[in-house]
Amino acid sequence: MRAVIARSGGILELAPSALRPLARSGAHLVPLGEGDLIPLPDEASVAHLPGRRAFAADAEGQPVNIDGGAMAVAAILPVGHLRCLLPASEPEPGAPRLPLYGYTAVAEHRGRLMAAAVATDAFAWWRPAEYRRADLPAAVAATRAALPGNRVVEQLAACALEHNCYTAQNTFHRRYEGALPASPACNADCLGCISMQPDPVPTPQPRMKYAPTAEELAELAGYHLAGGDARIVSFGQGCEGEPLTRDATLAEAVARIRARHPDATIHVNTNGSRPEALRRLIDAGCNSVRVSAISFTDPVFRAYYRPVDYGLEEVIACGEVMAEAGGQVCLNLLTFPGLTDVPEELERTAAAGRAMGVRQVQWRSLNVDHDWLVRVMPEQPPAIGMTRALHWMRRELPGVEHGNFTRPWPPASPIQFAGDAAAGITMGADA
Structure with a gap:
């Protein structure tokens, strides 16, 4: 699995392969594993988070800031899905407040974008x-x-x-x-x-x-x-x-x-x-x-x-x-x-x-x-x-x-x- 980041202009990239994806539970950074993820649902969108630094884990499992101007990325889920983890982000000084969406942790796995979510209702x-x-x-x-x-x-x-x-x-x-x-x-x-x-x-x-x-x-x-x-x-x-x-x-x-x-x-x-x-x-x-x-x-x-x-x-x-x-x-x-x-x-x-x-x-x-x-x-x-x-x-x-x-x-x-x-x-x- 790979962490997903964004560069200037919102262009999505994969983080270096030596880094493993992280997510957040409240204020706590936590590992993001395959069992936490589902394929990005239809009708979901992906957004970069301006002014938010992206984090991943190094080989020892320690969180590191992905340098080079990397911005955190999140999924915005369609109705009928529940967010399970937050993006591993941290605002820079002076970062703007984000619009009101349910920002969800994402990762790449076997060529697909994945989201930390569960389907709850198909009414x-x-x-x-x-x-x-x-x-x-x-x-x-x-x-x-x-x-x-x-x-x-x-x-x-x-x-x-x-x-x-x-x-x-x-x-x-x-x-x-x-x-x-x-x-x-x-x-x-x-x-x-x-x-x-x-x-x-x-x-x-x-x-x-x-x-x-x-x-x-x-x-x-x-x-x-x-x-x-x-x-x-x-x-x-x-x-x-x-x-x-x-x-x-x-x-x-x-x-x-x-x-x-x-x-x-x-x-x-x-x-x-x-x-x-x-x-x-x-x-x-x-x-x-x-x-x-x-x-x-x-x-x-x-x-x-x-x-x-x-x-x-x-x-x-x-x-x-x-x-x-x-x-x-x-x-x-x-x-x-x-x-x-x-x-x-x-x-x-x-x-x-x-x-x-x-x-x-x-x-x-x-x-x-x-x-x-x-x-x-x-x-x-x-x-x-x-x-x-x-x-x-x-x-x-x-x-x-x-x-x-x-x-x-x-x-x-x-x-x-x-x-x-x-x-x-x-x-x-x-x-």
Whole structure:
């Protein structure tokens, strides 16, 4: 195996053959072995990391900086894959913050580019080939004509056409999961927020600047759900803040949607800050929630979310109230190698999953400048590895499904997870 580096202009090269590939787990440099890698997935991209020195191991296994102006290289994975290790990089003085992507370690093996990743979910709704269709502009035009003056339509048009948001595209194609962004405000200040970042960090999905009415939301939901392949509408999109800050409006919208579409899945993606607000939506007809968390260790949770007037008690309670109502509870686990796979973190996550009545864990690679995040988050002890962590969690939460994507509720079939052969791995075992 060979380490992969980039030279000026982003031209990829193989590192000298005497050097062996390294990766990072949090702040720790670790060997990158064949068992850590899969062939670079279709639809993945490869990027050089400006201002980041590349590291490899010498013949004695000691980390060395690859000199000659070598820059670190990373893969950016498509949906349905989980990053397992970070690039072996170190920022130079004055290096810019990286855009918000899930940077993944890569290497070359037998003439192929490989990535430190595992496939987690192959749900047909979210295959990249299903998107960027040539008929998208016509679908947007048709929706605008059907719902003139609806501001949510205009918001999603920008998301679909300019920012390549899959859920927004679904809304116009009237299929699968449709988007209902609802809130310009938030009660957290997440380090990796994708709708609001300080300059000069690019914001992938600029936040909406207005508060839609219940009528606008219900109107668009009805239009989407009337399409033949539409099953879900969801509040809490990448282009908004926290939907539960607008519970009165959302409850009214949910009641209208439920009255017209009794079999629909009405879903909300949330930071889990307001369980009483979620209960109000449930009473109106919401039957599915996905609660996001990076950690169930309070200092780590607070360092990342910087929450306003809520904590982990409220996050767990949001799962509890939906589970008590018989709805779907998903945990959106924001993963970061060297944090998520620390044994103490795993124990707390499993305990929270049991308390919340979680039915599905969605393993989400946190999109963030990994070098920057390591500097600003609490220091972590050595981890056991993401693949081992994933299989340990499957053992600890029997009956809970693991993947990436929210399904209609109730589910039609179980999620097919790619790594069943290794399901017996324990936390203390060698991978």
